[in-house]
Amino acid sequence: MNAISPNPTQKYDLSFARWVRDNIDGGERMNMCMQCGVCSGSCPLSDQMDLGPRKIFQMVRAGMKEAVLKSNSFYQCVSCYNCVVRCPRQVPVKYILHGLGRLAVQEGYQPKSNVENARFADAFWWSVTTFGKTDERLVTAKYYFSGGLMNGIKLGLGNLKTALGMIKTKRMHLGAPHKAKNRGELKAILAKAVEIQARHEGEA
Numbered sequence: 001m002n003a004i005s006p007n008p009t010q011k012y013d014l015s016f017a018r019w020v021r022d023n024i025d026g027g028e029r030m031n032m033c034m035q036c037g038v039c040s041g042s043c044p045l046s047d048q049m050d051l052g053p054r055k056i057f058q059m060v061r062a063g064m065k066e067a068v069l070k071s072n073s074f075y076q077c078v079s080c081y082n083c084v085v086r087c088p089r090q091v092p093v094k095y096i097l098h099g100l101g102r103l104a105v106q107e108g109y110q111p112k113s114n115v116e117n118a119r120f121a122d123a124f125w126w127s128v129t130t131f132g133k134t135d136e137r138l139v140t141a142k143y144y145f146s147g148g149l150m151n152g153i154k155l156g157l158g159n160l161k162t163a164l165g166m167i168k169t170k171r172m173h174l175g176a177p178h179k180a181k182n183r184g185e186l187k188a189i190l191a192k193a194v195e196i197q198a199r200h201e202g203e204a
Ligand code: SF4
Pocket: 032, 033, 034, 035, 036, 037, 038, 039, 040, 053, 054, 057, 086, 087, 088, 089, 090, 091, 093
């Protein structure tokens, strides 16, 4: 993805669609969308989204950058891939939505602290880079408390029964986190991946 997308001074930015096509993963197929609505109709979270995927694509085409990037839809997506497998025009809906969501955070349309997916991704990445594994207890705790102390306590208490049930049935262990062997090698691989991604973004 480019460092920065077009920054319009007018409300309708007609270069936005072109920018999405050239810089967002899967964006080159967005023009294949025929507005059938199968994606929105198949999405289990569409009633939580302020704009469904079909509407978002049409708004991108209309250059409504600001309205699109202020949408909450990107962060409701749970990556179930229903839209991807059902789209009759092979538009990679989910990938485009995630790219737009990332852009919205990157350009300040959505504060990262308000975006659940971004906060969860941070917690997940922390666990992988620290332990070489995802420790479901620590990832959950870090994610819960990333929204503030009271938010963490409230979410923790709300899920206490589930957590105790998982411990009882040995689906969640107690004690120190499991750690991968050769974490140094894993860290080197991850650092290389970050370097390659940064290089690609610089070339885009
Ligand atoms: S299912 Fe595909 S073609 Fe239909 S509205 Fe969604 S993206 Fe467009």
